[in-house]
Amino acid sequence: MLCRLAVCNVIKLGTIANSKISITCGACKHHAVLEVANLIFVAGEDATTHDVRQRHVCPECNSKGNNTYKVI
Numbered sequence: 905m906l907c908r909l910a911v912c913n914v915i916k917l918g919t920i921a922n923s924k925i926s927i928t929c930g931a932c933k934h935h936a937v938l939e940v941a942n943l944i945f946v947a948g949e950d951a952t953t954h955d956v957r958q959r960h961v962c963p964e965c966n967s968k969g970n971n972t973y974k975v976i
């Protein structure tokens with residue numbers, strides 16, 4: 905893989921199964937930390953961090969895909 909962790913949009917979840925994804929809503933700044941293991945359970949290990957970002961719906965304001973994230 906050519907990319908380096910936090911700057912890459914296409915990390916497959918299966919390669920970071922022991923990590924977490926920190927997501928901050930772009931609209932209300934609500935912050936959430938998602939366990940990658942749980943995301944794999946829902947989306948599969950071939951889903952990417954980019955998929956998760958786009959699918960994530962903010963529990964505070966229901967904004968979808970409007971967020972920033974990093975792998976932690």
Ligand SMILES: [Zn+2]
Pocket residue numbers: 929930931932933934962963964965966967
């Ligand atoms: Zn929000």
